[in-house]
Amino acid sequence: MLRNSIKSHLMPKCHEVQSVCAYSSKLDAIREKLREGPGLSDFIPEDRPKNWEEYEGKLKRERGDSERLRLPPWLKTSIPTGSKFSALKDQLRNMKLSTVCEEARCPNIGECWSGGKNGTSTATIMLMGDTCTRGCMFCSVKTSRAPPPLDPDEPVNTAKAIHEWGVGYIVLTSVDRDDLPDGGSAHFAETVRQIKIQSKEILVECLVPDFRGNRDSVATIAASGLDVFAHNIETVERLTPFVRDKRAGYRQTLKVLATAKEINPDLITKSSIMLGLGETDQQVEQTMKDLKSAGVDCVTLGQYMQPTRRHLKVHEYVTPAKFKQWEEVGLCLGFLYTASGPLVRSSYRAGEFFIASLLRDRKADSL
Secondary structure: OHHHHHHHHHOOOHHHHHHHHHHHHHHHHHHHHHHHOOOHHHHOOOOOOOOHHHOOOOOEOOOOOOOOOOOOHHHOOOOOOOHHHHHHHHHHHHOOOEEHHHHOOOOOHHHHHHOOOOOOOOOEEEEOOOEEOOOOOOOOOEEOOOOOOOOOOHHHHHHHHHHHHOOOEEEEEEOOOOOOOOOOHHHHHHHHHHHHHHOOOOEEEEEOOOHHHOHHHHHHHHOOOOOEEEOOOEOOOOOHHHHOOOOOOHHHHHHHHHHHHHHOOOOEEEEEEEEOOOOOHHHHHHHHHHHHHOOOOEEEEEEOOOOOOOOOOOOEOOOHHHHHHHHHHHHHHOOOEEEEOOOOOOOOHHHHHHHHHHHHHHHHHHO
């Protein structure tokens, strides 16, 4: 009896074991977040140089380097705050809408959601959920072979939210949905139609997946009533197999862009290139030429930034001066618009302003 009493006293009770396990799981989750998140150096303030030429930090990893490059000052942005930022975040949550701004950890989220210089808040809406069927090595969006089913109310809810914002230009994007027969193109197109019903004057840009190159799916989007068809080539051809999911292809991307233009010649087409992954100048220029040959009207170039420690490391931080050179190359190649800068992303406010002006001028000329 004494032995049983001692055993009962020493053995942890069931609820105590469960409590310890729960605590351990939470601790593991916190550790995982810390491993993925920024390092201490990212929070240490430093005197910002007056221009990039004064920066003495290392900008390029050499062969054999295992350490990550320290973020240069021209890529550091303020922590997003403000009433407009909070209000937009709450509205998106209430309507169960996802944004690529959050999922892809965009460095410009504070400026866009808070309204920027013109005071108008905007966000890039991510359709078809927040879980992608692909696993590109540069992207922090969640992945799964079997994402949740589509929300049938999403097209209408998205249109309502955008109408309430009162913006004149909106960007829609989506995860890849290889689990769906049409890749989700019909759902995407229905969202565009609902937006146009709610807000007839709004301009809609669709940053779409490749739909595995399926012509019918591309045609569904191209004929949906959108104004800008965007699909990103992401990187140069040599690096594509290492950067993008194996189901994505450099030539397939070019074909998708060319097909959209062929189906709807009035569309403005657009693509984006990330720099800093180990590409050469010759390869970047060739990529821009390939895009131009595919009928692409606008191109953006921005700095690749490693979203978590599990993703590809930055090979090089490209200087603002170098980005300026690529802008000039784009001009020489004949693109309608080239946005090139360290913090430039596919959905770039200045680019949206230019394209919106161009589209409205075209409509005015056609009257």
